[in-house]
Amino acid sequence: MQLMLIIWAALTACFLALLAYRGTLTRYEEDQLFLSDSNTVEKTEQMEIVRKVNRLQPMLRVLGGAAGLATAGIIGVYVYSAWQALTH
Numbered sequence: 001m002q003l004m005l006i007i008w009a010a011l012t013a014c015f016l017a018l019l020a021y022r023g024t025l026t027r028y029e030e031d032q033l034f035l036s037d038s039n040t041v042e043k044t045e046q047m048e049i050v051r052k053v054n055r056l057q058p059m060l061r062v063l064g065g066a067a068g069l070a071t072a073g074i075i076g077v078y079v080y081s082a083w084q085a086l087t088h
Contacts, residue, residue: 001077008074015066026049
């Protein structure tokens, strides 16, 4: 059980760290539509932010799913052991 909790804590910490990183990336992102070429610097910065966020999405999905499965596993083991204790 302790090993499962350690794995869960590591997965959850990584997931939360990636969420925090994505939050810092998108903190100053603005919803703008660049119609002319005069704002190429801002347009390039926005495109770079979007590219970084899009690269993070698969990792966030995998870590979020793994943390969810680990949570479900821990709850399942706990419920099973409680059930065994009640029936014996």
